[in-house]
Amino acid sequence: MTSRSTAQTLDAKDPLAKYRVEFMIVDQSLCYLDGNSLGRMPSETVNVVDRYLRSEWATKLVSGWADWIDEAQSVGDLIGRASLGAAAGQMLCVDTTSVNFYQLCSAAVDARSDRKTVITDTANFPTDRYILEGICRERDLKLVVIDDDDGEEFISPEMLAAVLNDDVALVSLSVIQYRSGVLHDVAKLTQLARDAGALFVWDASHAVGVVPMQYDRDKVDLAVGCTYKYGNSGPGSPAWLYVSHRVQRELNVPIQGWFAQNDQFAMAQGFDRTPGMRGFQIASPSIIGMRCVTTAFEMIERAGLSAIAQKAAQGTELMLALHDSWLAPLGFSVVTPRDSTRRGGHISVRHPDAQKISEAMRIFGNVIGDFRQPDCIRLAISPLPTSYVEVFDGFERIRDVVATKKYLEVGEATSRVT
Ligand SMILES: Cc1ncc(COP(=O)(O)O)c(C=O)c1O
Known part of the structure; x- marks a missing residue:
């Protein structure tokens, strides 16, 4: 595994290798191992956005809305079909993950108003924890935060069962933990919460586009996620939300915007929520943003999630082998599970520096990963744009920067982004 020819052979046999040329790669010598934070840009996105600006916005002006008005639903359906195992009519591509999370979690606790407990975990992504704190404060609910910050940050069915009871309104976890990269058992945890009468909101930001999910089969009711990581749709691109047909009638999101109004353009007094997914939409969606999402998720659909997941498993396996040979002797250790069925596209390694x-x-080194508090570096393979050789070269450069102690020359960080 530690010879470059192994990585070259993996690339030669890779059925997804042909997708790399579909991305605009400006610096060929850069090892970009951060596609789990911000994906690379598909070249076609430039053409699609250019065509949209010239032939639609500039040309059609306001008349364009006749074509654009329901695009949040059709682009949502594409994301659901390509990556979530979700049949049409249960998705929207809108707003941000944080806004969608607030909307769905609020709706969930309001739909279980006789229950007063919400469950999450300490390793969950900060925005989720902060928003849940706010929702619980507003409604005087008890927030139970399972402490899993040590080790691999994994919530097992037994750990969830231990805190579930008939007072729990909502459970919310991430499908893949942002720091450690551990993958939760979506089907089992969802079923446990359902059996206890609670609703579950999953945050799939680190899983969408890299791990196959089966929301309809696994009876997931509610989920949110972004499109700018393995979704390759660009910084701040519109996020998505999933509401199963089963619970659509039962739930009401707190922000009652005009897009959710039954006869939207009657502009009448009084809110009258329309049935179906539009009833979960707040406002005018970003059409430019959705064109970026469409371009990227059409590529994911063409490539197929099972091939993508296989490459993620193989690529992270290569990373672990390189870690063991080169980085472990330099004081690194691995946080992410060694079993490839329990992780996604990134691994997390730990080092005091x-x-x-x-x-x-x-x-x-011209190699990009990212630092996460307190002592982790995340390194990812994004299966469509990343080659195995890119992973290999990246790890070789990390080894050299540490082995030569060159990293000790680094001064104060110049950006507040890590
Ligand atoms: C797991 C997870 N949830 C939520 C967010 C927040 O997303 P946004 O800033 O787009 O609302 C992120 C951002 O990286 C994330 O990783």
Whole structure:
């Protein structure tokens, strides 16, 4: 595994290798191992957006809305079909993950108003924890935060069962933990919560586009996620939300915007929510943003999630082998599970000088991963744009930056983004 020819052979046999040329790769010597944070840009996105600006916005002006008005639903359906195992009519592509999370979690606790407990975990993504704190404060609910910050940050069915009872309105976890990369058992945890009469909101931001999910089969009711990581749709691109047919009638989101109004253009007094997914939409969607999402998720649909997941498993396996040979002797350890069925596209490695090393990787090695508090560096393979050789070269450069102690030359961080 530690010879470059192994990585070259993997690339030669890779059925997804042909997708790399569909991305605009400006610096061929960069090892970009951060597609789990912000995906690379498909070249076609430039043409699609250019065509949209010239032939639609500039040309059709306001008349364009006749074509654009329901695009949040059709683009949502594409995301659901390509990556979530979700039949049409249960998705929207809108707003941000944070807004969608607030909307669905609020709706869920309001639909279980006789229950007063909400469950999440300490390792969950900060926006989820903060929003849940706010929702619980507003409604005087008890927030139970399972402490799983040590080790691999995994909530097992037994751990969830231990805190579930008939007072729990809502459970919310991430499908893949943002820091450690551990993958939860969506089907089992969802079923446990359902059996206890609670609703479950999943945050799939780190899983969408890299791990196959089967929401309809697994009876998931509610989920949110972004499109800018393995979704390759661009910084701040519109997020998505999933509401199963089963619970659509039962739930009401707190922001009652005009897009959810039954006869929207009657502009009448009084809110009258329309049935179906439009009833979960707040406002005018970003059409430019959705064109980026469409371009990227059409590529994901063409490539197929099972091939994508296989490459993620193989690529993270390569990373672990390189870690064991090169990085472990330099004081690194692995946080992410060794079993490839329990992770997605990124691994997380730990080192006491992780922050300096992460910075030094960019400055001296032209390799990008990212630092996460307190001592982790995340390194990802995004299966469509990343080659195995890119992973190999990246790890070789990390080894060299640490082995030569070059990273000790790094000064104060210049950006507040890590
Ligand atoms: C798991 C997870 N949830 C939510 C968010 C927040 O997304 P946004 O800032 O688009 O609302 C992120 C951002 O990286 C994330 O990783």
